[in-house]
Amino acid sequence: MEDKLVIGGRELRSRLFIGTGKFSSNEIIPSIVKSAEAQVITVALRRIDFESKDENILNYIPDDCIIMPNTSGARNADEAIRIARLARAAGCGNWIKIEVVSDNRYLMPDNIETIRATEVLAKEGFVVLPYMSPDLMAAKRLKDAGAAAVMPLGAPIGTNRGLRTKELVKILINEIDLPIIVDAGLGKPSEAAEAMELGAGAVLVNTAIATAGDPVKMAKAFSLAVKAGRMAYFSGTGTVKEYAEASSPLTGFLLDK
């Protein structure tokens, strides 16, 4: 059986999604995408300069990729909805990553506004991928609202801290019948592998690749890690024992005749 990720009716072969906001140049994007073997690329609508040939980031994204515009800069549901509509009207397709952030200190997503925006946009036919704080009830509501996947943060965005929300993400993976895509905070390939081993559907990475000494090589490393993590998930990882096993079993006496 081929292991394909299906989102919004599209079969995806790559489980590594790439963010584009922090690279040192647009020109580097094609080689990043290639070495990451990425298919889904997120771009902030606020950054797309449709009128400039050189500066328009879309001109640097390979044609066979899915562009997932995001609503970066939205401070409430209404702004996110307006940005999503503008993106679609501008020809960016019908995928939308909802980001509603009303906190500039930590850039934490606003789950309530995100749910509101998801409800509206899913009804309008968007394939909605909401970025959220990993909360089970919020994730359930996002699913009910029509989200195509749920994107919990691994750690505050841009921190490269790794999968700090592991326990909460695990619950989402167990309970939400949608792909769970860990977005934000993953700083190292091993952390991406960790998320995939848990059963995450995919991961989204930008800062860790963009701020690496060699971003193209780091993209490759993340790609390999995501594949390894996925393979491990299917192979069934061994249980980690927290206590030593007593050499004479504690309940051994029950077997005594």
Added chain:
Amino acid sequence: MEMVTELYIELQYINYEEVWHMSFYGKYMEYRGFDFDGFFNGVKDLDIQKALNKECIDEMDYLALLSPVAEKCLEQMAVKAQQLTFWNFGKVIFLFTPLYLSNYCTNKCVYCGFNVTNDIKRSKLTLAEVEQEAEAISRTGIRHILILTGESRKESPVSYIKECVYVLKKYFSSISIEVYPLEEQEYAELVKAGVDGFTMFQEVYNEELYPQLHMGGPKSNYCYRLDAPERACRAYMRTVNIGSLLGLDEWRRESFFTGLHADYLQGNYPDIEISVSFPRIRPSAGCFKPKYQVTDKNLVQAMLALRIFMPRVGITLSTRENAKLRDNLIGLGVTKMSAGSSTAVGGYSNKNKSEGQFDISDERSVEEIKQLIRSKGYQPVFKDWQQI
């Protein structure tokens, strides 16, 4: 007499903390009488190391990083500031250009070229001229514009600014204002018209010194100016940029209050993007000589300390600074730069331009700045917002 006594009693019971609760002035007052020199003299090397090892620093750590002692650790501060900037903003520098609409002014700021007592050519752009300027600027690729006026409600009223905004909207994806302090309602009107950014410098936080430098005109009202950024936040601007004009007073204190002000605004208005400029006084008509020296090293220290205090705050660098310094400051915490600037009304398309507000120092074109940023391994970003 009885009434007067009653009033007196009432006044005594006014809770000043409550009155100042919704103003940065309350925070400022907490440091009234604070012995800055004593504090700076007491800072030890170890205090700097401790501050640098912390994940989040507090106000006192911030002040320590602004101390003379911290100058010894500038390199360590730079490494930390650069890392924080990478993580939070990536390898990008946002670009914008200022556009002066009018230099009519009723203020008597001793350091400013637009001072009402200066005999300079006064002018104000007609809407057709605004359009010409917009065309000239937008041809360079610039998508974010900052519009400026002197303080004259008669010559450049809010209605005029609004009309200019309607013209500029056709050419730019983001419009910020740097004009005289307005009422919250007026800011809201401008936001509705399409303005998304606000810039205002307090010039000097030192309340005693302020009247000596702002000798007349509406700008002499210290508190009204101090609270303007907060009114802009309430009016739901997207970005609010503040600063103090370095050189008017001792820069360590002034930078400290600027940082505290930025932190106050970010804390109370988390959905607004707060940023800070570090303008140093430049030569202008009127030939004001700043009382305090602010060296390049001082400027760098002020920027680095702020970045460490507020990892996510925007830091804006204008063409007041020379090319060499600007080149070297990329990567040390700066996130936004002006390029191809003129501080004169009609400076981009009009041959009969007026005198500038101050002399700019980095006169390179937008294209040159773009190439420079690229050569430093950063991406020049022309568009980071659009009308929604």
